[in-house]
Amino acid sequence: MAAKIVTFNLNGREIDVLVKPLTTMQTLLREQLEYFATKSGCRQGGCGSCTILVDGEPMASCLLPVEDVAGKEVTTLEGITPDLGLHPIQEAFFDNYAMQCGYCTPGIIMVSKALLDRNPHPNRREIVEALAGNVCRCTGYEPIIRAVQDAAARMNGQQGGA
Amino acid sequence: MSITNYFQPQSLDEALIFLDEHKDALLVMGGGTVTMPLINEGVSAPEKVMGLKNAGLNYIHQQNGRVVIGATTTLSQVLVEAPLPMLGEAARNTAAWTIRNMATVGGNFFVPPPAGDFATALLALDAELKLVRQGQERFVPVSEFFTGFMANVLQPGELLAEIHVPIPQGQTAFIKFGRKVANTPAVVTVAAHVQFDGALVQAARIAMNAVGPHPVRARKAEEILLGSPLSDEAINTAASTAAEECEPFTDAVASEWYRRKMVKVYVSRVLKNIAGKEG
Amino acid sequence: MAKLRGTGMAAVNYPTGMNLGGDPSQALIHATTTGTFVISLSSTDLGQGLKTVIAQIGADALGVPVENVMIDTADTDTGPHCMGTFASRATHRVGNAVVMAAQEARKVLLEVAADELEVSPEDLETDGQGNILVKGAPSRSIGLVDTALAAHFKYAKTISGRGMFMKPKSDVDPETGAMDPDSTEAHACTVAEVEVDTETGEVKVLSIKSAYEIGRQVNPALVKGQIEGGSVMGMSHALLETTAPYYPAIDHSPGGFSDYLIPGSADIPEIESVVLEYPSSTGPFGVKGIGEMTANSPIPAIVNAINNAIGVRITELPVTPEKILRALEMKDKE
């Protein structure tokens, strides 16, 4: 079974990976590259905990063959997290208690990043619609919506209060 | 045995060559949002898979009174470009942003009920599917594409390449009714396109999803509307007829009884929506 | 076709601790010469916040800043026994064990500081900022690190403590059911407001507002998290989710988040809460417990609100649109 070399940009760095046909990005990230921030909640495309960005678009890495990202820019939570300190979205989630068990958090932060990159001032409806594919069983979503609004404020220069 | 090949044709022609070469052994995949879960769970273990994402079939343009959509255009693209109001609505009501970035318009014709809401909108708009095989192409109306549960007219070696949607001349309306506000399977979906000659209904298309083995037309209900004004009385009769002629099923989300009830409610609401627009 | 609104309420209690007791938890505390106090447990954090609230309890029980308290948990080689995380028991049980261990450790801490400051331990107090001060003469003080170093290198004393809490196991009289099941009771009263579409049977929960009485709140933000999460889980249990949509038949069981209906971000009602604190007689600092109860009162409050809106009392969960339509049809026949 012919493995293939696929070249793509992962978090700002060009990499070549050797993968069997139809290996998913989730399996590559978690099993081969040990990027564990991308979670594995269902492998059915139903929970959003495996969301990564491909050319800035959020996608379910559990359903995405590695070969499909050849030549593209892939971003994972490891890529958003600065070496020192936190991204404003991470600060906002932390300050707003926007997580409890934390398992859904990476996927939700990725979708929030994609949303805020595209729409710096999302209203509540736009935030809620963007997050429709992310399951959180602990928080009841309200603190997450507050956190995204707070993140927007921080990223637009106003000091977001917790 | 696990997957031996994942073909990524760079053009439609290359895709057809692969298809001819491997025939039934080749599983054709659009966005993967239906195929990949089955592979992940070991329910499906194909040897050869062909992904059409790079075959240059994702585009939306207008061509002599028709909207032409490439088969691997994603639902997100349709939502962003919203070539027709109903198509924007249908896309917005399917799955969630992350999945819409992957799911394709063409893929929506190969999904198990109650999925297929986008195909339902295309059914109501009398869309036609351009099916191609090496050296040949043919157009099949969506209304004749499905032949049964997960069955269609596609011949071996044939691919769905494009969807041609005549610009609707009348009023259109679409409602997807699910148990949750978003990202949820349909209890029932209704899409309608009604053309008027003055105050009288000149042509009517009512398409329904989740109440049959695939998206279906409520033909008897359509006939009732022809030639008369879209009055409340005509709407109620049509809605009751649609409820009788549909073949709902039971699943985790809704029972047959409830789906049949909701066909009556939502065919009526969609038609009233259109009547309201007609003013 | 009508959209009718209704309001319903429900008032509940919830017992703290595993039923019948007999669910012990232990805690060990030791200071290291870094001035850090390590609390060793084998308790688990499911997201409810144990690793945070136990640090807060330990800090105040020791009289040190919470930054100086580290939780080392969930390793059966290093942590003493804990029954587990359920029954809204951890803050109460583990908290009590930590307070006990902290008292022992604090005693040694003050003894060493007293020797260093040449006073008696009774003359000392801790300011919770990392200083041990002579009462009435705050300028005379010693820091935690210095005290820990002195204890270790000068006085050869270990600043450590052991803690244990168990509500003795009570058994049940087979005839009368007499038993002593719990350590204290938390309470909640929820008012739900709904809108019912009588044509489709759909219920939209407009708001879930609850008052809770849970004894001392250790971390109000985490308490609010339990109330908000529980309200949505309660709403889902009342209206949406089940593994057996046609119970008692086992058919059509959902296999994933697509057909197992739990609320998404677009389904949530307005949620408001107020928390009363009537300290319990048995918990650390008057703690009771909240984790398990927060889905309970929203469920009947929603069912009662539906009845208030459309005059049908559905007594089978989940209250699906189908059950509402069938009940309305029967009601019209009467």
Add this chain to the structure above:
Amino acid sequence: MTQGKLNAVGQSIKRRDGLGHVTGKTVYVDDVKFRDMLHLKMVRSPVPHARIKGIDFSEAEKVPGFVRALTHEDVPKNTYTILCLIGVGPDEEPVLAEDEVRYKGEQIAAIIAETEEAAMEAVGKVKLDLEELPAVFDVEEALKPGAPILKHWGTNYFVYEGHHCRRVRYGDVEKGFAEADFIVEERYQTSPIEHAPTETTGCVVKPEADGRYTVYTNTQALFFTLDNAALILEVPFNKLHLVGGTVGGGFGGKVDVIVEPITILAAMKTGRPVRYVFMRDEEMRVSSTRGAWRMYYKDGVMKDGRIVARQVTTYADAGAYNRHTPYAVTKHAANAAGPYNIPNVSIDAHCVYTNRQPGSAMRGFAVTPASFALEVQMDKIAETIGMDPWEIRFINAYRNGDMKPHRKVVEDATLIETMQAAAEMVGTELPERLKAMHSNDREGGNHG
């Protein structure tokens, strides 16, 4: 109990694990990997009730990467012991099915392979020779003569010290009903629900050089799991070293000790690390749920709103096996009369077996269904006697010093104060009479 001012308790400090969560650095069980780790997948029953006549692994063994299979014969003590550890017996659930399977999805045989795909493929190639047996799914049907019997002691109910149900008897309900102005009855039914945490149940077991086994697990109860696993595997307790404590949502669903014993056994038999993590459809269709509860309430009520008698007959649907349900039924019995001061109470709470995915512990553990029934019943009482729903609750609310039906004196009660706060929050104007009530207004007395 402690010194001076509180500095930390009462403060909304940020979560200790928050930074790990928002950066994705928190380590969960399925982030634990070892170079030579094997994967375990379970062969499950396709039918709700059947006799196992044979299992054929011949095709499965041919799958490249197949390592070995485990059946009940490999399990030293093939019985789950979770209840006997908390003084409730007998235990009756096999770790791997022996002669019968009693619910669709029940574990029959474990397949261990080099990769997850190989394990899944091999599971698909195991041939089961099953003789399907009649199944029962309704709790009251299961108690009728002629119903298929699920338990070796010959009945479909758990025996509570000689009785067919957990009983509470307080006062005389018949006398209460006779005095009552109204009798209010209703049947309440909940359906099973799944915990559905975003992280599925799972563990990774690594054999250590010193002959011990490290078990990375997302159980909610480490020692409880350790003790059970050691009893099943018949190894000294200190052979096992469990590590965890970071759980991606439990809600009561990760305290059934289902994945750890078989995975430790697999590691023992192969000498290699083994990973067994539920797929989402296993979590949904096979892992334990909150059981379904059927509750019949019958209340005797006076015109003035006082409830003088409450009779509760409950049937808890344990599904095919005990898990925690017999224990939950006892907690249900302690709470089924509700936070109300009622002089005559009779409760019969049955734990019944059906051919269904087992019910077990879930957030609210048997009190959730009781609260649902109780608070809808209180509204039905109010409607029947023409009283405001708030008032009926204030009148009957228990006070400190009252005696509960299970003979415990009420203390730390604040139902009244909580209702008053809720009413104020939503702008419900309570009559002065109710505003004046408080939970200590009957200190020491009963039925003030």
